[in-house]
Amino acid sequence: MSGPVERTTATRRVSVDHALCSGTGHCAETVPAVFRLADRRAWLRPDADLDAADAQALVRAETICPWMAVTFERQEST
Amino acid sequence: MSEQPVPAFKPYEGKAAHPWEQLAADRARCPIVHSPELDSVQVTSYEAVKEIGRNHEAFSCTYSAAWPLEEPVPEELQVFTLADPPRHTRQRRLIVRALSASRINRMRPFTERTVNDLIDGLAARGGSFDLVTDFASPVSETHISELLGIPEADREYVLRTALLPESTGLANTEGLASPELEAWSDYLRETVRTRRAAGPGADDLTTTLCFAEENGDRFAEREIGLLILGLIAGNASTGAAIGNLVRALEQHPDQKTAYLGDIDGLTETLVEEGLRYDGPILGLYRRTLKEAELPGGHVSRPGERIYFSLGAANHDPEIFDRPDELRLDRDRKELPASMAFGYGVHHCIGMNLGRLQAEVALSTLYRRLPGLRLRPGFTPEQVPGPMFRSWTSLEMVHDGPVLPRTDRA
Secondary structure (H helix, E strand, O other), X not given: OOOOXXXXXXXXXXXXXXXXXXXXXXXXHHOOOOEEEEOOEEEEOOOOOXXXXXXXXXXXXXXXXXXXXXXXXXXXXX | OOOOOOOOOOOOOOOOOOOHHHHHHXXXXXOEEEEOOOOEEEEOOHHHXXXXXXXXXXXXXXXXXXXXXXXXXXXXXXXXXXXOOOHHHHHHHOOHHHHOHHHHHHHHHHHHHHHHHHHHHHHHOOOEEEHHHHHHHHHHHHHXXXXXXXXXXXXXXXXXXXXXXXXXXXXXXXOOOOHHHHHHHHHHHHHHHHHHHHOOOOOOHHHHHHHOOEOOEOOOHHHHHHHHHHHHHHHHHHHHHHHHHHHHHHOOHHHHHHHHHOHHHHHHHHHHHHHHHHOOEOOEEEEEOOOEEOOOOOEEOOOOEEEEOHHHHOOOOOOOOOOOOOOOOOOHHHOOOOOOOOOOOOOOOOHHHHHHXXXXXXXXXXXXXXXXXXXXXXXXXXXXXXXXOOEOOOEEEEOOOOOOOOOOO
Protein backbone atom coordinates (compact mmCIF):
# COMPACT_ATOMS: atom_id res chain seq x y z
CA MET A 1 0.00 0.00 0.00
CA SER A 2 1.18 3.46 -0.83
CA GLY A 3 -1.40 5.31 1.24
CA PRO A 4 -5.13 5.73 1.70
CA VAL A 5 -7.57 5.89 -1.20
CA GLU A 6 -10.51 7.32 0.75
CA ARG A 7 -10.88 10.01 3.42
CA THR A 8 -13.91 11.53 5.07
CA THR A 9 -14.07 14.61 7.26
CA ALA A 10 -17.10 16.26 8.85
CA THR A 11 -17.87 18.11 5.62
CA ARG A 12 -15.97 16.42 2.79
CA ARG A 13 -15.24 13.04 1.26
CA VAL A 14 -12.53 12.33 -1.34
CA SER A 15 -11.78 8.95 -2.86
CA VAL A 16 -9.83 7.27 -5.67
CA ASP A 17 -11.36 4.06 -7.05
CA HIS A 18 -8.50 1.69 -7.88
CA ALA A 19 -10.80 -0.47 -10.00
CA LEU A 20 -10.74 2.50 -12.42
CA CYS A 21 -7.58 4.51 -11.68
CA SER A 22 -4.94 4.04 -14.36
CA GLY A 23 -2.40 6.44 -12.97
CA THR A 24 -2.47 9.27 -15.51
CA GLY A 25 -1.62 11.74 -12.75
CA HIS A 26 -4.19 14.40 -13.70
CA CYS A 27 -5.41 14.60 -10.07
CA ALA A 28 -1.92 14.84 -8.52
CA GLU A 29 -1.08 17.62 -10.93
CA THR A 30 -4.37 19.45 -10.28
CA VAL A 31 -4.34 19.18 -6.45
CA PRO A 32 -0.82 18.15 -5.39
CA ALA A 33 -1.64 18.87 -1.74
CA VAL A 34 -4.19 16.04 -1.70
CA PHE A 35 -3.16 13.47 -4.35
CA ARG A 36 0.12 11.76 -5.15
CA LEU A 37 1.14 9.17 -7.70
CA ALA A 38 2.93 5.90 -6.85
CA ASP A 39 3.09 2.49 -8.52
CA ARG A 40 0.94 3.74 -11.41
CA ARG A 41 -1.97 4.68 -9.16
CA ALA A 42 -3.18 7.83 -7.44
CA TRP A 43 -3.29 7.90 -3.62
CA LEU A 44 -4.40 10.41 -1.03
CA ARG A 45 -1.58 12.02 0.91
CA PRO A 46 -1.87 10.78 4.49
CA ASP A 47 -1.10 14.28 5.75
CA ALA A 48 -3.51 16.09 3.40
CA ASP A 49 -5.72 18.69 5.07
CA LEU A 50 -8.92 17.94 3.18
CA ASP A 51 -10.92 20.74 4.74
CA ALA A 52 -8.30 23.32 3.82
CA ALA A 53 -7.86 22.10 0.24
CA ASP A 54 -9.09 24.25 -2.63
CA ALA A 55 -12.63 23.00 -3.30
CA GLN A 56 -12.68 24.25 -6.89
CA ALA A 57 -9.45 22.41 -7.61
CA LEU A 58 -10.94 19.22 -6.15
CA VAL A 59 -13.95 19.62 -8.45
CA ARG A 60 -11.56 20.07 -11.39
CA ALA A 61 -9.65 16.93 -10.38
CA GLU A 62 -12.89 14.96 -10.30
CA THR A 63 -14.01 16.33 -13.66
CA ILE A 64 -10.75 15.91 -15.56
CA CYS A 65 -9.87 12.39 -14.39
CA PRO A 66 -9.96 10.45 -17.68
CA TRP A 67 -10.73 7.21 -15.83
CA MET A 68 -13.49 8.76 -13.70
CA ALA A 69 -11.78 7.37 -10.62
CA VAL A 70 -11.87 10.49 -8.43
CA THR A 71 -14.89 11.37 -6.29
CA PHE A 72 -15.28 14.57 -4.31
CA GLU A 73 -18.38 15.05 -2.18
CA ARG A 74 -19.34 17.89 0.10
CA GLN A 75 -21.69 17.07 2.92
CA GLU A 76 -24.10 19.84 3.74
CA SER A 77 -23.84 20.70 7.40
CA THR A 78 -27.31 20.56 8.87
CA MET B 1 1.14 44.29 -39.99
CA SER B 2 3.95 41.84 -39.47
CA GLU B 3 4.36 39.01 -41.90
CA GLN B 4 3.14 35.58 -40.76
CA PRO B 5 5.98 33.07 -40.54
CA VAL B 6 5.57 29.95 -42.67
CA PRO B 7 6.05 26.79 -40.61
CA ALA B 8 8.80 24.35 -41.54
CA PHE B 9 6.75 21.23 -40.73
CA LYS B 10 5.47 19.68 -43.99
CA PRO B 11 3.73 16.40 -43.20
CA TYR B 12 2.27 15.83 -46.67
CA GLU B 13 5.15 16.84 -48.94
CA GLY B 14 7.12 13.75 -48.04
CA LYS B 15 7.07 13.50 -44.27
CA ALA B 16 10.52 13.19 -42.81
CA ALA B 17 11.47 10.00 -40.99
CA HIS B 18 12.79 12.35 -38.34
CA PRO B 19 10.51 15.45 -38.26
CA TRP B 20 11.82 16.67 -34.91
CA GLU B 21 14.14 19.29 -36.39
CA GLN B 22 11.28 20.86 -38.40
CA LEU B 23 8.98 20.80 -35.40
CA ALA B 24 11.73 22.21 -33.16
CA ALA B 25 12.27 25.08 -35.58
CA ASP B 26 8.54 25.89 -35.54
CA ARG B 27 8.27 25.59 -31.75
CA ALA B 28 11.19 27.96 -31.28
CA ARG B 29 10.10 30.54 -33.86
CA CYS B 30 6.31 30.23 -34.05
CA PRO B 31 4.84 27.69 -31.57
CA ILE B 32 1.29 28.68 -32.59
CA VAL B 33 1.06 29.56 -36.26
CA HIS B 34 -1.22 29.16 -39.25
CA SER B 35 -0.04 26.30 -41.45
CA PRO B 36 -1.09 26.63 -45.10
CA GLU B 37 -0.31 22.96 -45.67
CA LEU B 38 -2.60 21.85 -42.82
CA ASP B 39 -5.11 24.69 -43.35
CA SER B 40 -5.11 24.92 -39.56
CA VAL B 41 -3.46 26.68 -36.67
CA GLN B 42 -0.47 24.47 -35.85
CA VAL B 43 0.42 24.10 -32.15
CA THR B 44 3.76 22.61 -31.11
CA SER B 45 4.57 23.68 -27.51
CA TYR B 46 3.94 21.28 -24.61
CA GLU B 47 1.95 23.78 -22.54
CA ALA B 48 -0.34 24.82 -25.39
CA VAL B 49 -0.95 21.21 -26.48
CA LYS B 50 -1.86 20.33 -22.92
CA GLU B 51 -4.22 23.31 -22.62
CA ILE B 52 -6.09 22.20 -25.75
CA GLY B 53 -6.65 18.81 -24.10
CA ARG B 54 -7.66 20.39 -20.81
CA ASN B 55 -10.10 22.96 -22.23
CA HIS B 56 -12.60 20.63 -23.90
CA GLU B 57 -15.30 23.29 -23.59
CA ALA B 58 -13.52 25.55 -26.05
CA PHE B 59 -11.85 22.95 -28.27
CA SER B 60 -14.37 20.54 -29.77
CA CYS B 61 -13.90 17.01 -31.14
CA THR B 62 -17.20 17.00 -33.03
CA TYR B 63 -15.60 18.23 -36.27
CA SER B 64 -13.42 15.09 -36.02
CA ALA B 65 -10.06 14.76 -34.34
CA ALA B 66 -8.74 12.87 -37.37
CA TRP B 67 -9.93 14.81 -40.43
CA PRO B 68 -10.46 18.53 -40.78
CA LEU B 69 -14.23 18.68 -41.46
CA GLU B 70 -16.23 21.80 -42.25
CA GLU B 71 -19.28 20.80 -40.21
CA PRO B 72 -19.72 18.79 -37.01
CA VAL B 73 -20.64 15.16 -37.63
CA PRO B 74 -24.37 14.45 -37.09
CA GLU B 75 -25.33 13.98 -33.46
CA GLU B 76 -26.10 10.28 -33.84
CA LEU B 77 -22.50 9.75 -34.97
CA GLN B 78 -20.99 11.77 -32.11
CA VAL B 79 -19.48 8.82 -30.33
CA PHE B 80 -16.37 8.91 -28.21
CA THR B 81 -13.50 10.57 -30.13
CA LEU B 82 -16.17 12.46 -32.11
CA ALA B 83 -18.11 13.59 -29.02
CA ASP B 84 -17.80 16.43 -26.49
CA PRO B 85 -19.05 16.39 -22.89
CA PRO B 86 -21.73 15.74 -21.69
CA ARG B 87 -22.42 13.17 -24.44
CA HIS B 88 -18.81 11.95 -24.25
CA THR B 89 -18.91 11.78 -20.44
CA ARG B 90 -21.92 9.47 -20.52
CA GLN B 91 -20.31 7.19 -23.12
CA ARG B 92 -16.97 7.11 -21.34
CA ARG B 93 -18.62 6.28 -18.01
CA LEU B 94 -20.08 3.15 -19.61
CA ILE B 95 -16.70 1.89 -20.85
CA VAL B 96 -13.92 2.94 -18.40
CA ARG B 97 -14.34 -0.06 -16.12
CA ALA B 98 -13.85 -2.54 -18.97
CA LEU B 99 -10.52 -0.97 -20.02
CA SER B 100 -9.07 0.13 -16.67
CA ALA B 101 -5.56 -0.90 -15.63
CA SER B 102 -6.70 -3.53 -13.14
CA ARG B 103 -9.14 -5.08 -15.62
CA ILE B 104 -6.69 -5.14 -18.55
CA ASN B 105 -3.91 -6.62 -16.41
CA ARG B 106 -6.02 -9.76 -16.19
CA MET B 107 -5.19 -10.29 -19.89
CA ARG B 108 -1.45 -10.61 -19.16
CA PRO B 109 -1.27 -14.43 -19.44
CA PHE B 110 -3.00 -14.20 -22.84
CA THR B 111 -0.53 -11.50 -23.92
CA GLU B 112 2.46 -13.58 -22.83
CA ARG B 113 1.19 -16.66 -24.65
CA THR B 114 0.39 -14.71 -27.83
CA VAL B 115 3.75 -12.96 -27.97
CA ASN B 116 5.68 -16.18 -27.28
CA ASP B 117 3.72 -18.02 -29.98
CA LEU B 118 4.59 -15.31 -32.50
CA ILE B 119 8.29 -15.43 -31.55
CA ASP B 120 8.28 -19.24 -31.91
CA GLY B 121 6.97 -18.64 -35.42
CA LEU B 122 9.67 -16.06 -36.19
CA ALA B 123 12.39 -18.38 -34.88
CA ALA B 124 11.12 -21.24 -37.06
CA ARG B 125 11.51 -19.23 -40.26
CA GLY B 126 15.22 -18.45 -39.88
CA GLY B 127 17.27 -15.36 -39.25
CA SER B 128 15.15 -12.53 -40.66
CA PHE B 129 11.62 -11.13 -40.53
CA ASP B 130 9.60 -7.94 -40.88
CA LEU B 131 8.87 -6.64 -37.41
CA VAL B 132 5.78 -4.70 -38.53
CA THR B 133 3.89 -7.31 -40.57
CA ASP B 134 5.21 -10.45 -38.87
CA PHE B 135 5.08 -9.35 -35.24
CA ALA B 136 3.73 -5.92 -34.22
CA SER B 137 0.53 -5.99 -36.31
CA PRO B 138 -0.34 -9.60 -35.38
CA VAL B 139 0.17 -8.78 -31.68
CA SER B 140 -2.32 -5.91 -31.81
CA GLU B 141 -4.81 -7.71 -34.09
CA THR B 142 -4.85 -10.81 -31.89
CA HIS B 143 -5.48 -8.66 -28.83
CA ILE B 144 -8.38 -6.65 -30.18
CA SER B 145 -9.98 -9.81 -31.60
CA GLU B 146 -9.69 -11.56 -28.25
CA LEU B 147 -10.88 -8.56 -26.26
CA LEU B 148 -13.94 -7.94 -28.45
CA GLY B 149 -14.63 -11.66 -28.88
CA ILE B 150 -14.65 -11.46 -32.68
CA PRO B 151 -15.38 -14.97 -34.00
CA GLU B 152 -12.33 -16.55 -35.68
CA ALA B 153 -14.10 -16.83 -39.04
CA ASP B 154 -14.97 -13.10 -39.08
CA ARG B 155 -11.62 -11.67 -37.95
CA GLU B 156 -10.07 -10.94 -41.30
CA TYR B 157 -13.28 -9.27 -42.54
CA VAL B 158 -13.83 -7.23 -39.39
CA LEU B 159 -10.26 -5.98 -39.01
CA ARG B 160 -9.91 -5.12 -42.72
CA THR B 161 -13.27 -3.33 -42.97
CA ALA B 162 -12.91 -1.40 -39.72
CA LEU B 163 -9.66 0.12 -40.97
CA LEU B 164 -10.99 1.27 -44.36
CA PRO B 165 -10.80 5.06 -44.42
CA GLU B 166 -14.50 5.14 -45.36
CA SER B 167 -15.34 3.24 -42.19
CA THR B 168 -13.72 5.57 -39.72
CA GLY B 169 -16.92 7.07 -38.50
CA LEU B 170 -17.37 10.37 -40.24
CA ALA B 171 -17.48 9.01 -43.73
CA ASN B 172 -20.44 7.00 -42.53
CA THR B 173 -22.44 10.18 -42.97
CA GLU B 174 -25.27 10.14 -45.47
CA GLY B 175 -24.27 10.34 -49.10
CA LEU B 176 -21.05 8.39 -48.75
CA ALA B 177 -22.68 5.00 -48.30
CA SER B 178 -21.48 2.10 -50.43
CA PRO B 179 -22.72 -1.51 -50.59
CA GLU B 180 -19.67 -2.56 -48.59
CA LEU B 181 -20.39 -0.03 -45.84
CA GLU B 182 -24.06 -1.02 -45.81
CA ALA B 183 -23.05 -4.63 -45.28
CA TRP B 184 -20.64 -3.56 -42.54
CA SER B 185 -23.36 -1.56 -40.78
CA ASP B 186 -25.64 -4.60 -40.95
CA TYR B 187 -22.88 -6.82 -39.58
CA LEU B 188 -22.31 -4.54 -36.56
CA ARG B 189 -26.05 -4.23 -35.86
CA GLU B 190 -26.48 -8.01 -36.07
CA THR B 191 -23.50 -8.51 -33.73
CA VAL B 192 -25.08 -6.28 -31.09
CA ARG B 193 -28.48 -7.99 -31.40
CA THR B 194 -26.96 -11.47 -31.17
CA ARG B 195 -24.88 -10.61 -28.08
CA ARG B 196 -27.83 -8.96 -26.39
CA ALA B 197 -29.99 -12.01 -27.10
CA ALA B 198 -27.27 -14.31 -25.69
CA GLY B 199 -27.30 -12.52 -22.33
CA PRO B 200 -24.61 -10.88 -20.22
CA GLY B 201 -22.65 -14.03 -19.24
CA ALA B 202 -19.78 -13.81 -21.76
CA ASP B 203 -16.51 -12.12 -20.80
CA ASP B 204 -15.80 -10.28 -24.08
CA LEU B 205 -15.85 -6.50 -24.39
CA THR B 206 -18.62 -6.49 -27.01
CA THR B 207 -20.94 -8.24 -24.55
CA THR B 208 -19.77 -5.91 -21.77
CA LEU B 209 -20.66 -2.87 -23.92
CA CYS B 210 -24.03 -4.41 -24.81
CA PHE B 211 -24.92 -4.71 -21.12
CA ALA B 212 -23.00 -1.78 -19.61
CA GLU B 213 -25.40 0.27 -17.51
CA GLU B 214 -25.15 3.34 -15.31
CA ASN B 215 -28.32 4.53 -13.59
CA GLY B 216 -30.48 2.70 -16.11
CA ASP B 217 -28.61 4.16 -19.09
CA ARG B 218 -27.34 1.82 -21.85
CA PHE B 219 -25.60 2.22 -25.19
CA ALA B 220 -27.69 2.40 -28.35
CA GLU B 221 -26.96 -0.20 -31.06
CA ARG B 222 -25.32 2.34 -33.30
CA GLU B 223 -23.11 3.64 -30.49
CA ILE B 224 -21.76 0.15 -29.85
CA GLY B 225 -20.99 -0.32 -33.54
CA LEU B 226 -19.08 2.97 -33.66
CA LEU B 227 -17.26 2.16 -30.42
CA ILE B 228 -16.12 -1.21 -31.81
CA LEU B 229 -14.87 0.60 -34.90
CA GLY B 230 -13.04 3.17 -32.81
CA LEU B 231 -11.46 0.54 -30.60
CA ILE B 232 -10.17 -1.43 -33.60
CA ALA B 233 -8.78 1.73 -35.22
CA GLY B 234 -7.25 2.91 -31.97
CA ASN B 235 -5.72 -0.45 -31.23
CA ALA B 236 -4.00 -0.46 -34.63
CA SER B 237 -1.82 2.32 -33.23
CA THR B 238 -0.42 -0.20 -30.72
CA GLY B 239 1.09 -2.13 -33.63
CA ALA B 240 2.65 1.13 -34.81
CA ALA B 241 3.89 1.87 -31.28
CA ILE B 242 5.69 -1.48 -31.02
CA GLY B 243 7.47 -0.72 -34.31
CA ASN B 244 8.36 2.79 -33.14
CA LEU B 245 9.78 1.44 -29.87
CA VAL B 246 11.97 -1.15 -31.60
CA ARG B 247 13.23 1.40 -34.10
CA ALA B 248 13.95 3.93 -31.32
CA LEU B 249 15.94 1.37 -29.33
CA GLU B 250 17.89 0.26 -32.42
CA GLN B 251 18.76 3.92 -33.14
CA HIS B 252 20.31 4.28 -29.67
CA PRO B 253 22.91 1.50 -29.24
CA ASP B 254 24.04 2.61 -25.78
CA GLN B 255 20.42 2.60 -24.55
CA LYS B 256 19.89 -0.81 -26.12
CA THR B 257 22.92 -2.16 -24.25
CA ALA B 258 21.56 -0.75 -21.01
CA TYR B 259 18.15 -2.29 -21.72
CA LEU B 260 19.52 -5.75 -22.55
CA GLY B 261 21.43 -5.62 -19.26
CA ASP B 262 18.25 -5.11 -17.18
CA ILE B 263 15.14 -6.04 -19.16
CA ASP B 264 13.05 -6.69 -16.02
CA GLY B 265 13.98 -3.39 -14.44
CA LEU B 266 13.77 -1.18 -17.53
CA THR B 267 10.80 -2.34 -19.62
CA GLU B 268 8.28 0.05 -18.07
CA THR B 269 10.77 2.89 -18.50
CA LEU B 270 11.56 1.91 -22.09
CA VAL B 271 7.88 1.94 -23.07
CA GLU B 272 7.13 5.28 -21.38
CA GLU B 273 10.26 6.99 -22.70
CA GLY B 274 9.87 5.35 -26.11
CA LEU B 275 6.30 6.61 -26.41
CA ARG B 276 7.49 10.09 -25.47
CA TYR B 277 10.29 9.88 -28.02
CA ASP B 278 8.12 8.46 -30.82
CA GLY B 279 4.51 7.70 -29.93
CA PRO B 280 2.08 6.50 -32.60
CA ILE B 281 -0.04 9.67 -32.67
CA LEU B 282 1.83 12.64 -34.11
CA GLY B 283 -1.06 15.09 -33.92
CA LEU B 284 -4.84 15.57 -33.84
CA TYR B 285 -7.41 18.20 -34.75
CA ARG B 286 -9.89 20.29 -32.80
CA ARG B 287 -12.32 23.08 -33.72
CA THR B 288 -12.62 26.14 -31.50
CA LEU B 289 -16.19 26.74 -30.29
CA LYS B 290 -15.53 29.44 -27.68
CA GLU B 291 -12.84 32.09 -27.60
CA ALA B 292 -9.91 30.80 -25.55
CA GLU B 293 -6.37 31.89 -24.85
CA LEU B 294 -3.50 29.46 -25.24
CA PRO B 295 -0.19 29.59 -23.35
CA GLY B 296 2.08 31.75 -25.45
CA GLY B 297 -0.57 34.41 -25.93
CA HIS B 298 -2.56 33.22 -28.95
CA VAL B 299 -6.28 33.91 -28.65
CA SER B 300 -8.18 31.24 -30.54
CA ARG B 301 -11.45 32.46 -32.09
CA PRO B 302 -14.61 30.41 -32.67
CA GLY B 303 -14.41 28.55 -35.96
CA GLU B 304 -10.65 28.19 -35.90
CA ARG B 305 -9.33 24.78 -36.83
CA ILE B 306 -6.47 23.56 -34.64
CA TYR B 307 -3.85 20.94 -35.39
CA PHE B 308 -1.95 20.15 -32.19
CA SER B 309 1.08 17.91 -32.25
CA LEU B 310 1.48 15.46 -29.36
CA GLY B 311 4.83 14.44 -30.85
CA ALA B 312 6.06 18.02 -30.90
CA ALA B 313 4.91 18.55 -27.29
CA ASN B 314 6.92 15.49 -26.28
CA HIS B 315 10.05 17.02 -27.82
CA ASP B 316 9.65 20.41 -26.13
CA PRO B 317 13.04 21.29 -24.57
CA GLU B 318 11.27 23.44 -21.95
CA ILE B 319 9.99 20.17 -20.46
CA PHE B 320 12.37 17.43 -21.59
CA ASP B 321 16.12 17.96 -21.55
CA ARG B 322 17.81 16.78 -24.80
CA PRO B 323 14.36 15.87 -26.12
CA ASP B 324 15.50 14.32 -29.41
CA GLU B 325 17.32 11.50 -27.62
CA LEU B 326 15.86 8.31 -26.21
CA ARG B 327 17.19 8.17 -22.64
CA LEU B 328 16.26 5.47 -20.16
CA ASP B 329 17.87 7.37 -17.27
CA ARG B 330 15.38 10.27 -17.16
CA ASP B 331 14.00 10.87 -13.68
CA ARG B 332 10.37 10.24 -14.57
CA LYS B 333 9.22 11.01 -11.02
CA GLU B 334 10.36 14.58 -11.54
CA LEU B 335 8.99 14.98 -15.08
CA PRO B 336 5.43 15.76 -16.12
CA ALA B 337 3.63 13.03 -18.06
CA SER B 338 4.33 12.88 -21.76
CA MET B 339 1.49 13.74 -24.14
CA ALA B 340 1.75 10.35 -25.88
CA PHE B 341 -1.76 9.38 -24.73
CA GLY B 342 -3.12 12.93 -24.89
CA TYR B 343 -4.42 14.98 -21.99
CA GLY B 344 -7.81 15.48 -20.34
CA VAL B 345 -11.12 13.73 -20.75
CA HIS B 346 -10.17 12.24 -24.13
CA HIS B 347 -6.99 10.67 -22.74
CA CYS B 348 -6.45 7.43 -24.68
CA ILE B 349 -9.01 4.84 -23.51
CA GLY B 350 -6.75 2.06 -24.86
CA MET B 351 -3.73 3.17 -22.81
CA ASN B 352 -3.67 0.15 -20.51
CA LEU B 353 -4.25 -2.29 -23.35
CA GLY B 354 -1.54 -0.63 -25.42
CA ARG B 355 0.97 -0.55 -22.57
CA LEU B 356 0.42 -4.22 -21.75
CA GLN B 357 1.03 -5.27 -25.35
CA ALA B 358 4.06 -3.02 -25.78
CA GLU B 359 5.70 -4.07 -22.49
CA VAL B 360 5.27 -7.80 -23.09
CA ALA B 361 6.17 -7.52 -26.79
CA LEU B 362 9.41 -5.59 -26.23
CA SER B 363 10.63 -7.50 -23.19
CA THR B 364 9.90 -10.94 -24.66
CA LEU B 365 11.34 -10.09 -28.07
CA TYR B 366 14.68 -8.88 -26.73
CA ARG B 367 14.89 -11.55 -24.05
CA ARG B 368 14.32 -14.44 -26.44
CA LEU B 369 16.24 -13.02 -29.43
CA PRO B 370 19.28 -11.35 -27.86
CA GLY B 371 20.96 -11.08 -31.28
CA LEU B 372 18.09 -9.05 -32.76
CA ARG B 373 18.88 -5.91 -34.79
CA LEU B 374 17.72 -3.91 -37.81
CA ARG B 375 19.02 -5.38 -41.08
CA PRO B 376 22.20 -3.41 -41.80
CA GLY B 377 21.62 -0.97 -44.66
CA PHE B 378 17.83 -1.03 -44.31
CA THR B 379 16.17 2.41 -44.36
CA PRO B 380 12.64 2.42 -42.94
CA GLU B 381 9.90 4.74 -44.17
CA GLN B 382 7.13 6.61 -42.40
CA VAL B 383 3.47 6.68 -43.39
CA PRO B 384 2.64 10.15 -44.78
CA GLY B 385 0.38 12.73 -43.13
CA PRO B 386 0.17 14.71 -39.91
CA MET B 387 -1.69 12.23 -37.71
CA PHE B 388 0.37 9.06 -37.35
CA ARG B 389 3.91 7.97 -36.59
CA SER B 390 4.25 4.49 -38.03
CA TRP B 391 7.03 2.67 -39.88
CA THR B 392 5.66 0.84 -42.91
CA SER B 393 8.25 -1.92 -42.57
CA LEU B 394 11.19 -2.79 -40.28
CA GLU B 395 13.42 -5.53 -41.66
CA MET B 396 15.13 -7.30 -38.77
CA VAL B 397 17.85 -9.94 -38.55
CA HIS B 398 18.88 -12.08 -35.61
CA ASP B 399 21.68 -14.56 -35.04
CA GLY B 400 22.75 -16.46 -31.98
CA PRO B 401 20.41 -18.41 -29.77
CA VAL B 402 16.65 -18.38 -29.61
CA LEU B 403 15.92 -18.56 -25.89
CA PRO B 404 13.04 -20.54 -24.37
CA ARG B 405 9.51 -19.25 -23.94
CA THR B 406 8.99 -16.90 -21.03
CA ASP B 407 5.42 -17.95 -20.22
CA ARG B 408 6.09 -21.48 -18.94
CA ALA B 409 7.80 -22.52 -15.74
